[in-house]
Amino acid sequence: MTHKPAQTTVPIHETIANRWSGRAFDAARPVNREQKFALMEAARWAPSCFGDEPWRFIVWDRHHDGAAWDKAFDCLGEWNQQWVKNAALLLLATADSRFRKNGKPNAWGAYDTGAASENLCLQAAAMGLVAHQMGGFDPDKTRRTFAIPEPFQCMAMIAVGHPAPADTLNQELKDAELAPRMRQPLTANFFAAEWGRPVDA
Amino acid sequence: MTHKPAQTTVPIHETIANRWSGRAFDAARPVNREQKFALMEAARWAPSCFGDEPWRFIVWDRHHDGAAWDKAFDCLGEWNQQWVKNAALLLLATADSRFRKNGKPNAWGAYDTGAASENLCLQAAAMGLVAHQMGGFDPDKTRRTFAIPEPFQCMAMIAVGHPAPADTLNQELKDAELAPRMRQPLTANFFAAEWGRPVDA
Numbered sequence: 483m484t485h486k487p488a489q490t491t492v493p494i495h496e497t498i499a500n501r502w503s504g505r506a507f508d509a510a511r512p513v514n515r516e517q518k519f520a521l522m523e524a525a526r527w528a529p530s531c532f533g534d535e536p537w538r539f540i541v542w543d544r545h546h547d548g549a550a551w552d553k554a555f556d557c558l559g560e561w562n563q564q565w566v567k568n569a570a571l572l573l574l575a576t577a578d579s580r581f582r583k584n585g586k587p588n589a590w591g592a593y594d595t596g597a598a599s600e601n602l603c604l605q606a607a608a609m610g611l612v613a614h615q616m617g618g619f620d621p622d623k624t625r626r627t628f629a630i631p632e633p634f635q636c637m638a639m640i641a642v643g644h645p646a647p648a649d650t651l652n653q654e655l656k657d658a659e660l661a662p663r664m665r666q667p668l669t670a671n672f673f674a675a676e677w678g679r680p681v682d683a
Numbered sequence: 684m685t686h687k688p689a690q691t692t693v694p695i696h697e698t699i700a701n702r703w704s705g706r707a708f709d710a711a712r713p714v715n716r717e718q719k720f721a722l723m724e725a726a727r728w729a730p731s732c733f734g735d736e737p738w739r740f741i742v743w744d745r746h747h748d749g750a751a752w753d754k755a756f757d758c759l760g761e762w763n764q765q766w767v768k769n770a771a772l773l774l775l776a777t778a779d780s781r782f783r784k785n786g787k788p789n790a791w792g793a794y795d796t797g798a799a800s801e802n803l804c805l806q807a808a809a810m811g812l813v814a815h816q817m818g819g820f821d822p823d824k825t826r827r828t829f830a831i832p833e834p835f836q837c838m839a840m841i842a843v844g845h846p847a848p849a850d851t852l853n854q855e856l857k858d859a860e861l862a863p864r865m866r867q868p869l870t871a872n873f874f875a876a877e878w879g880r881p882v883d884a
Contacts, residue, residue: 490724495809519693522873527689531818540874550876596797608696617732672723675751
């Protein structure tokens with residue numbers, strides 16, 4: 483995988499710095515059972531409001547059940563299909579909009595599921611795998627195809643696999659793969675003691 | 684900090700396994716500038732839909748601006764105040780419900796903000812700090828007190844500080860601090876190829 487560590491003003495944890503959303507996957511190499519379970523265990527141990535664990539994930543493994551993987555792949559947008567076609571795993575992250583214990587609305591369903599998915603992506607990075615989350619899929623088609631119950635929101639598809647050289651991508655995707663990673667300046671999103679006051683001030 | 688690594692069926696990344704939401708903080712010890720910026724940088728480099736970075740965080744440091752920290756503390760529920768009183772930092776995680784670039788609704792605002800907060804909590808764990816997210820605060824009072832603009836949702840307060848022995852807590856909180864960490868079985872939330880089919884099946 484192309485090494486593109488985050489550019490930070492102070493050092494941060496290596497795995498957090500090194501995680502990024504690559505698109506070059508090795509089509510031939512499966513993600514093995516231990517790796518697959520490590521991804522799920524990492525997500526499982528995320529924190530959640532009242533310990534509700536509002537996330538549910540579906541995992542599709544093309545090397546284990548290619549027909550089911552194809553059905554998930556068919557729910558992706560065309561642009562994403564260009565590169566996801568080489569990913570060993572697809573996962574769907576869904577968020578319960580109700581609390582498990584009493585059925586009341588859970589305002590943290592998506593928030594907590596985002597934490598679980600981030601744990602999964604960091605675990606992938608720690609194992610030398612690429613994980614790339616996508617909003618570019620058809621949530622209605624996904625719901626129909628996999629009979630996802632109504633209280634659950636389809637939040638993201640996640641492609642996971644072993645990395646391949648950027649050269650395996652077409653020119654447009656290769657350019658994206660090799661481009662520097664960008665973020666807003668820290669002061670745009672982090673405020674000191676009051677809204678809008680930059681932390682450096 | 685009490686060592687309570689996640690119980691997993693396969694090994695996972697040490698920092699992900701070791702992060703948990705403790706309540707025993709050392710009231711005397713500040714979080715230094717480098718640590719504070721590392722927390723923010725970790726959050727800053729989380730992934731987001733269309734790279735929108737929908738999160739905004741306010742950081743209150745009691746050792747730097749005690750009066751502002753007190754105002755944030757006053758927005759917490761009473762039960763949380765029992766133990767947050769010893770935390771060096773409070774942070775508020777807010778999620779933009781609109782895309783920055785075009786003002787359209789962003790369905791991933793909370794999801795992406797959850798990822799940023801999880802990065803922050805993992806960075807805390809990696810530095811030997813305790814970080815504990817809370818839904819138990821008054822979002823309306825918080826919005827009024829800090830003039831938080833309407834498109835932003837107040838998602839979580841996060842207490843951060845250096846750990847203290849569990850003995851520094853009252854009996855009820857000490858019991859919680861020393862209790863085993865619990866999660867649903869993996870098969871309850873992770874499905875193989877179709878909704879509801881446990882991954883082990």
